Amino acid sequence: MEILFEEKQKFNQWWLWVILLVFPFLSVVPFDGNAINYNYVLIGIAIPLIFYFFELRTFVTKEGLHYQFFPFHFKKHLIKIEEIEKMEALQYKPLGDYGGWGIRYGFKGKAYNVSGNKGVKVHLSNERNVLFGSQKYKELEKALKQIKKQ
Numbered sequence: 765m766e767i768l769f770e771e772k773q774k775f776n777q778w779w780l781w782v783i784l785l786v787f788p789f790l791s792v793v794p795f796d797g798n799a800i801n802y803n804y805v806l807i808g809i810a811i812p813l814i815f816y817f818f819e820l821r822t823f824v825t826k827e828g829l830h831y832q833f834f835p836f837h838f839k840k841h842l843i844k845i846e847e848i849e850k851m852e853a854l855q856y857k858p859l860g861d862y863g864g865w866g867i868r869y870g871f872k873g874k875a876y877n878v879s880g881n882k883g884v885k886v887h888l889s890n891e892r893n894v895l896f897g898s899q900k901y902k903e904l905e906k907a908l909k910q911i912k913k914q
Contacts, residue, residue: 769907
């Protein structure tokens with residue numbers, strides 16, 4: 765299977781990591797004056813650790829667009845090239861258009877994104893669309909157009 769495009773992305777917003785790394789410190793501060801609650805400490809460590817492992821994986825083959833949002837998807841999903849009507853590289857508003865980052869459902873369709881405000885909107889034959897956030901959005905669009913022509 766020849767891969768025409770591949771990208772792996774992680775949450776890399778500095779402000780998100782500041783917030784996430786504050787959790788472990790806040791979890792050891794007893795707010796009620798009692799002893800440290802180790803459940804809070806475990807949660808405070810677990811939340812940043814979980815975010816560290818989140819990864820959006822997208823790649824294009826002659827079959828179509830493969831994607832996986834690990835650890836939510838344990839296996840890759842495929843949008844077959846026959847299901848794709850058109851695609852467009854674009855700039856979007858993550859908060860305004862989709863309600864943020866991650867796996868999102870908004871008024872403009874479904875989105876898989878982890879950072880930034882650029883991506884490729886894939887219009888499907890069932891009249892739905894899916895946006896894939898990408899740091900290499902022009903290359904992703906080009907690869908999809910290339911296999912659509914074949």
